[in-house]
Amino acid sequence: MPTPHNSAENGMIAKTVLMPGDPLRAKYIAETYLENPVLFSSVRGMLGYTGSYRGRTLSVMGSGMGMPSIGIYSYELYSQYGVENIIRIGSAGSYCEEARIYDVVLATAAFSESSFARVQSGYQEPFTYPDKGLCERLRQSAGHLGIPLIEGVVHSSDVFYREDRTPYYQRLHDEQGCLCVEMESFALFHNASVLHKNAACLLTISDSFVSHEETSAEERQTSFTAMMQVALEAVEE
Ligand code: ADE
Numbered sequence: 001m002p003t004p005h006n007s008a009e010n011g012m013i014a015k016t017v018l019m020p021g022d023p024l025r026a027k028y029i030a031e032t033y034l035e036n037p038v039l040f041s042s043v044r045g046m047l048g049y050t051g052s053y054r055g056r057t058l059s060v061m062g063s064g065m066g067m068p069s070i071g072i073y074s075y076e077l078y079s080q081y082g083v084e085n086i087i088r089i090g091s092a093g094s095y096c097e098e099a100r101i102y103d104v105v106l107a108t109a110a111f112s113e114s115s116f117a118r119v120q121s122g123y124q125e126p127f128t129y130p131d132k133g134l135c136e137r138l139r140q141s142a143g144h145l146g147i148p149l150i151e152g153v154v155h156s157s158d159v160f161y162r163e164d165r166t167p168y169y170q171r172l173h174d175e176q177g178c179l180c181v182e183m184e185s186f187a188l189f190h191n192a193s194v195l196h197k198n199a200a201c202l203l204t205i206s207d208s209f210v211s212h213e214e215t216s217a218e219e220r221q222t223s224f225t226a227m228m229q230v231a232l233e234a235v236e237e
Contacts, residue, residue: 003080005043005072005076006080008040008081009040012040014057014083017086018060019087021063021065021070025062025224026048030049030051037050041061061073061077065183067114067156067158067187070188075195078191086197087134087201090202090203090204091203092204092206094210094211095209096179100211102204104147104149105154105180107185110185110188111153111178112157114157114186130199142230150179154182157181169181180205182203
């Protein structure tokens with residue numbers, strides 16, 4: 001500590017970290033929601049801040065896109081900085097009619113074809129799981145705020161631009177029960193598991209493989225705010 005990817009000193013990062021994919025989203029969250037935000041790292045532009053929200057100390061840091069990226073940042077936060085809880089807050093593409101644009105999804109498992117877990121620790125299963133306690137706190141927070149959550153398996157993909165989109169997404173939905181696709185949760189849940197830490201993931205549906213709708217930047221911001229509030233209200237000291 002510091003690490004090759006994080007310049008924070010000991011004690012600068014809170015026990016709970018919210019991780020959006022986009023580092024500028026982390027900056028926005030810190031500047032909009034946290035009191036007295038302090039920038040703890042900007043290595044490679046991956047901005048991380050610590051501040052307080054309603055008297056609770058909290059950090060927010062970008063994860064970057066994909067499992068290699070979140071794999072590095074989350075592993076270091078857990079193993080070098082004493083972080084106990086990471087809540088990923090991201091976006092996802094829907095694989096089904098049930099998950100519509102702007103809906104908020106709570107991941108109950110992540111399915112992946114990725115080699116991340118096998119290479120990382122020899123874990124052979126295609127599913128990794130979030131922490132039940134952290135998920136329950138997110139559920140309660142959403143309940144208090146009146147924000148409905150859709151719960152289910154998410155697909156963590158290594159590939160954003162596929163050649164055979166339609167048959168592939170239908171198979172993942174029908175055979176693996178995946179509601180939507182994103183690119184990070186499988187690795188995050190795996191790192192938390194091997195390091196005996198906690199992780200959870202909230203996602204806002206930003207596009208749909210079924211209806212082919214996409215969201216405007218402004219609409220994404222509004223729906224992102226609902227997901228943010230669920231995550232912020234769930235944070236305990
Ligand atoms: N995140 C948001 N939309 C996505 C998509 N279509 N594929 C992968 N990750 C996503």
